Amino acid sequence: SAPRRPGPQACGSSSAMAETDSFAKGDVVYTWNQETQALDKEGVVNEVLEESRAVGDGELPVGSVGVSSIDGLQTLWIRPEHAGVVLKKKHPVPEVCASPSAQDATPKLQEERPPTPQLRPGDKVVARRDFDATNAMLGSWLSSSLTSSPIAKGAKGVLEEIDAKGDATVNFEGSWHRTTVSKDKLSFLELQDTRHKRDKATPSASSTCPPRYAKGDEVHVWEPDAGRWRTDGVVAEIVDEARSDGGVAVPAGSVRVSFQRGNDVWLTPKQLRKELRRADSAEAASGLTSPRIGSQPILGSTVSSCAGGVGPHYEIGAFEKGERVHLFHLARKEWETDAVISDVLEQPVQTETIEIPAGSVIASCCNGAESHTVMPALFDSMLRK
Numbered sequence: 001s002a003p004r005r006p007g008p009q010a011c012g013s014s015s016a017m018a019e020t021d022s023f024a025k026g027d028v029v030y031t032w033n034q035e036t037q038a039l040d041k042e043g044v045v046n047e048v049l050e051e052s053r054a055v056g057d058g059e060l061p062v063g064s065v066g067v068s069s070i071d072g073l074q075t076l077w078i079r080p081e082h083a084g085v086v087l088k089k090k091h092p093v094p095e096v097c098a099s100p101s102a103q104d105a106t107p108k109l110q111e112e113r114p115p116t117p118q119l120r121p122g123d124k125v126v127a128r129r130d131f132d133a134t135n136a137m138l139g140s141w142l143s144s145s146l147t148s149s150p151i152a153k154g155a156k157g158v159l160e161e162i163d164a165k166g167d168a169t170v171n172f173e174g175s176w177h178r179t180t181v182s183k184d185k186l187s188f189l190e191l192q193d194t195r196h197k198r199d200k201a202t203p204s205a206s207s208t209c210p211p212r213y214a215k216g217d218e219v220h221v222w223e224p225d226a227g228r229w230r231t232d233g234v235v236a237e238i239v240d241e242a243r244s245d246g247g248v249a250v251p252a253g254s255v256r257v258s259f260q261r262g263n264d265v266w267l268t269p270k271q272l273r274k275e276l277r278r279a280d281s282a283e284a285a286s287g288l289t290s291p292r293i294g295s296q297p298i299l300g301s302t303v304s305s306c307a308g309g310v311g312p313h314y315e316i317g318a319f320e321k322g323e324r325v326h327l328f329h330l331a332r333k334e335w336e337t338d339a340v341i342s343d344v345l346e347q348p349v350q351t352e353t354i355e356i357p358a359g360s361v362i363a364s365c366c367n368g369a370e371s372h373t374v375m376p377a378l379f380d381s382m383l384r385k
Contacts, residue, residue, distance in 0.1 A: 032086040218279035224355035314379035316359035326384040
């Protein structure tokens with residue numbers, strides 16, 4: 001007898017089961033719109049819980065779906081038992097019960113969302129639309145808190161690195177934050193223009209020898225403990241392949257610097273951007289006296305002009321815990337008059353990027369909503385009694 005074919009009921013039950021299990025991070029979806037009483041409010045899935053999570057007095061179960069609004073300002077959590085009612089994909093796959101060959105012949109729907117660009121560290125990027133990102137300032141690294149900040153369409157910056165999760169760190173022009181752009185929002189970035197697009201002559205992210213340094217170059221090396229640049233360095237070696245030196249792993253692209261006095265030092269490719277500069281560079285000629293975060297100097301004429309030029313001079317120990325001060329807010333470019341010194345660092349603190357020297361202060365402002373670390377080199381520019 002002829003083989004039995006699955007009926008509509010079998011196909012329908014399979015579809016219903018997939019209704020609650022088929023959402024993934026990055027999916028463009030529709031959620032329930034109270035105004036129109038329809039599933040027409042567009043959003044993007046930013047997370048699907050793999051384990052339960054406590055939220056307020058309740059708990060979100062495994063399988064709950066987090067949907068961010070298109071502007072990135074709000075996140076709506078939908079429990080798995082409600083997903084089939086108040087959530088649907090923007091481009092659902094047509095329900096077809098057919099043989100594998102027939103399914104292969106089904107036309108694939110085109111995704112309307114811009115594809116995520118293949119970006120690499122060092123790329124100059126621009127925001128193609130407004131979106132929300134996550135910032136971490138020096139104070140935030142110490143308190144392990146993050147702040148959310150809108151990125152405007154047209155904002156330009158340099159992509160510094162992409163972590164194991166696929167999230168990118170971007171240095172946006174005029175920003176004093178380390179900005180994290182999550183993997184699901186990388187599609188909101190694109191290369192600035194064709195002049196900056198990569199070609200075969202452009203070093204890739206895995207390039208070894210940085211083109212700006214060569215053996216014999218006279219260089220300056222940042223000394224965190226002393227809080228100054230050491231100016232008698234000479235590039236002694238550039239490593240083409242990863243190796244070990246005295247039991248210490250030395251990655252490819254590292255630079256060994258020797259001095260007129262004292263021991264040689266190794267700087268990894270990640271350190272080169274912040275702790276090494278050519279003796280004949282514009283930065284050295286300008287007399288900058290502190291390290292850089294990415295391509296942005298922490299100290300220099302930019303900060304001084306924003307903060308109002310020449311003012312009082314403060315040394316280490318000038319500020320005490322609990323003292324009320326005025327703090328210059330680098331992002332808003334204005335003085336916060338309600339700041340309080342919440343802590344004074346007695347010992348240096350090593351962050352993932354730089355070492356914050358002893359004597360630095362942590363100032364809170366905006367009724368304690370924000371916390372900023374100010375290093376001694378920035379006292380004159382950012383603090384007033």
